[in-house]
Amino acid sequence: MAVLKVKFTKTKRDKLAQILWILNWVSVVSGAILFSLGLFLKIEIRKRSEVMAKGDVNSVPNMLISVGVIACIINFLGGKICYDCTDINKFNRWKMVMLPYIVCTFCFTFCILVGGIMCYTMRNELEESLYLGLRDAIKFYKDTDIPGRCFLKKTIDALQIRFQCCGNNGFRDWFEVQWVSVRYLDMASRDVLDRLKSNVDGKFLVDGVPFSCCNPNSPRPCIQYQLTNNSAHYNYDFLTEELNIWIKGCREALLDYYTDIMRSIGITVLIIWCFELSVLTGVRYLQTAMSNVLLLGDPQSDSEGWLLENSFVETAKYNISVIKNLGKANQISSVSGINDPNMNVQTVNYGQETVPTKSIPTT
């Protein structure tokens, strides 16, 4: 028994075709939106590429861009088909294309769903990418005179100011790296030499942070150096001081930022997916209704439309057998003639075959 069978009059079919034509054009616009969202996300990720490790973070924007482009093409074609479905003669030329089109659209709609889900599942790989990227960037912060790294200081400072964050996980990350270039250290100074000697790796480590970690909300001038030394500053307690520098790490800040963007994009993609699904359902109804009209032979007559000709179970069984047969067709039989698709072809008798030929005029 057919799934979701609906009866269509000529008027209903025309109305459905017109509505689907409009919906397809709306879908072209939604495809453009998907493309734009993907492009926006790609640009946003590219902006911060210096603080991201090379990974699969671009898979989501690339997916959205490709899905957007395909949506425009598929729905443009769908619009043309639906427009021609109002005329039975024009529909004839699309008859063969309709089923492959619906199958392709179904696969594509599934891709949209995958794209939408990917927006939510990307968080972990993004976190990993940010963690490694920020760790390396902080490590190279001091290298302002090394080509290829000279802009990292500016990038990190701008990032910390823009996202109101400090370090990778927090401000203490700066205590573990040498962020002051050797070029600006007085090697003749006893304090500098002592600090270098006291470290295994010979790094100049300080309990200080760059100026970009300073929080403007603090009521006192920013304390950047000797952060953990209460006696170095008047009326200061390192443990209770919350407003002096940004507490939040940049990984968390960036992760929140990108997660918010991707959550919004994800919702949009899922809405578009629902919309595409409804268009696909409509096109399937139109295709089956129009095919039945062709079988009946009267363009004005009522016809039935459905989603699946048989039940879900039967359709699944049929599809599996088709796939199996496809597999068999690709095999070469050992016995010649057996399973030859050209053997035992049944023909239909259409009546008299001997048609009298016209006399050839003589000159």
Next chain:
Amino acid sequence: MALLKLKFNQKKRVKLAQGLWLMNWFSVFAGIVVFSMGLFLKIELRKRSDVMDNAESHFVPNSLILVGILACAFNAFAGKICYDSLDPAKFVKWKPLVKVYLLSCSFFIIFIFFVALFCFLLRGSLESTLAQGLKSGMKFYRDTDTPGRCFMKKTIDLLQMEFKCCGNNGFRDWFEIQWISNRYLDFSSKEVKDRIKSNVDGRYLVDGVPFSCCNPSSPRPCIQYQVSNNSAHYSYDFQTEELNLWNRGCREALLKYYGGIMSSMGVFVLFVWLFELSIMIGLRLLHTSLESIANPEDPECESEGWVLEKSLKDTFKSTLENLKSMGKFNQVDASAEGAEGEGAKTQAVTTVS
């Protein structure tokens, strides 16, 4: 002789009316844009009100808002007139109003022109407002525990970071004020005491700047304190160092920002002014061409339209005479008053007797 006299047939009049109707609706849209620009400028100025001295700087945005509203009202009304001008029968009801409308429209156009000029000319007033406001703002930077001033530090810091500037005229302005609150100064420290004693006003002055003056483009960690002391820092020359701190003062930065906004708005308002002027001329031509139809029964006939009935000189003279006669009309004639007075007396006497 009439100024800009043109001959109109029915077709031309209809075309002019339609064109003016369309232009009026464009002007309504332009009015909305001008209103939005005024609102935007007002919000932008309000944002920085903490570093501005007084409210006179709101003259330009208020004028733009007013121009926007008036433009919408005037042009919507003119659009209706032009639409009704297509039918001479409908135009009759507007006839007495058109002259008054054109007069008020000319005043409005003069007002638009002055508003456009103010967009360019009020830079000086804005500069002094900013200079005073920033000076006060910096003076109260340290008062983070004084109610009403507690957000001044945050405001100045954010301003310096956003506009990439330092101080009022430059970073040296911070050397002349005490920007560190007494609450965070250790008065038992000899260094603090000496610094306070060495100053006439007993202020704690340092050759240092807040962190927000630091320039991220600098290749070295930011030097905030002892900025003018070369020996305090390794491989450092205060005179040649350009990237450590922002060199530009916040007054200049803000002035450039607001100046840019106001110049753009001024240019747009001048375009609106030209557009409004062309509409008014068109409406005047339409009005005169419809009035000068020889036979009102025959709308197909030709007519003449003009901007001024006489030459500029004659129109100016007649306007002056009108104003003079209006002045005379308001004066009370002394001789007539005297005669009137005597007559009244006589009459009074007669009545009594």
